[in-house]
Amino acid sequence: MLDLGRYVRISLVLLGGTAPLSVAIGRRYGFTAGRRFGMAMGGNLLVQEALVGLAARRANRRTGHELGLVDVMTLSRGATAALLGGLAASGVRDRRGLAGWMGWLGVLYGAILCDWLDGPIARHTATSELGEVLDREADSWLTLCTALAAVRWGGLPRAVLAPPLMRYAFLLDGMRRAPYATLHGGEPSWVRQQGIAQMLLFIASLAPFGGRVTRRVVCVAAPIQVPLQLGGLLLQRRRER
Amino acid sequence: MADRDEAAMASGNAELTGWLVFVLFVAGVYALRRTLDGWARRR
Numbered sequence: 001m002l003d004l005g006r007y008v009r010i011s012l013v014l015l016g017g018t019a020p021l022s023v024a025i026g027r028r029y030g031f032t033a034g035r036r037f038g039m040a041m042g043g044n045l046l047v048q049e050a051l052v053g054l055a056a057r058r059a060n061r062r063t064g065h066e067l068g069l070v071d072v073m074t075l076s077r078g079a080t081a082a083l084l085g086g087l088a089a090s091g092v093r094d095r096r097g098l099a100g101w102m103g104w105l106g107v108l109y110g111a112i113l114c115d116w117l118d119g120p121i122a123r124h125t126a127t128s129e130l131g132e133v134l135d136r137e138a139d140s141w142l143t144l145c146t147a148l149a150a151v152r153w154g155g156l157p158r159a160v161l162a163p164p165l166m167r168y169a170f171l172l173d174g175m176r177r178a179p180y181a182t183l184h185g186g187e188p189s190w191v192r193q194q195g196i197a198q199m200l201l202f203i204a205s206l207a208p209f210g211g212r213v214t215r216r217v218v219c220v221a222a223p224i225q226v227p228l229q230l231g232g233l234l235l236q237r238r239r240e241r
Numbered sequence: 242m243a244d245r246d247e248a249a250m251a252s253g254n255a256e257l258t259g260w261l262v263f264v265l266f267v268a269g270v271y272a273l274r275r276t277l278d279g280w281a282r283r284r
């Protein structure tokens with residue numbers, strides 16, 4: 001039986017983080033921005049926690065899996081995605097100010113610190129099917145929210161939203177034909193390298209200290225990275241079929 | 242003119258410092274990951 005109380009406590013801690021952040025945004029950028037931020041981040045988190053709760057309950061019934069430290073790290077990555085979604089919804093475009101720093105440090109936490117460390121910790125404490133699903137989906141959601149942030153206040157073109165959105169379109173289409181678990185086997189190594197290049201582009205575009213040189217590099221890299229990644233996604237889909 | 246040059250230089254220095262700190266952060270997390278990988282393998 002899933003320890004529901006523990007899961008609810010974890011979810012409440014993550015949701016509780018919305019309040020002080022909303023107050024900080026509200027104080028700096030006005031009440032409306034703070035309210036929009038809080039509603040978007042809180043709503044995003046609530047939906048995530050509800051979906052993960054359902055998945056965890058189902059996995060617990062089948063395998064007896066309980067949420068561990070790595071799953072909590074993954075859930076906090078989801079909270080980072082919610083933070084970015086909240087900032088994008090707040091209407092604030094302040095790359096060099098408080099909002100920019102909050103978003104950028106959130107990306108470093110979610111996309112580098114958690115993403116790089118949860119693998120070895122999971123291998124140490126025993127991996128699970130649910131953990132792998134959570135990891136993959138947290139990664140995709142964080143990528144989409146970071147792309148949205150990069151468009152909103154990082155100055156990137158809307159085209160950067162296409163690869164993360166296409167991944168969801170392919171996933172939904174694939175799930176009509178085959179179970180979710182069979183859709184992600186044996187990804188070639190360049191998929192990960194493309195993912196790193198994509199995240200680096202987002203990190204550079206959102207960097208609060210980014211100046212003329214960074215802007216120039218971002219402007220040159222974006223039109224190269226997006227078609228390459230779209231091509232990679234299409235190629236990968238052809239191989240899977 | 243001199244003020245503008247100074248401002249551009251300060252902005253360039255901040256940019257360079259920011260990226261240096263970023264590289265150190267990435268290197269630190271990577272080193273930690275390698276350490277944890279070794280720890281997981283030994284187990």
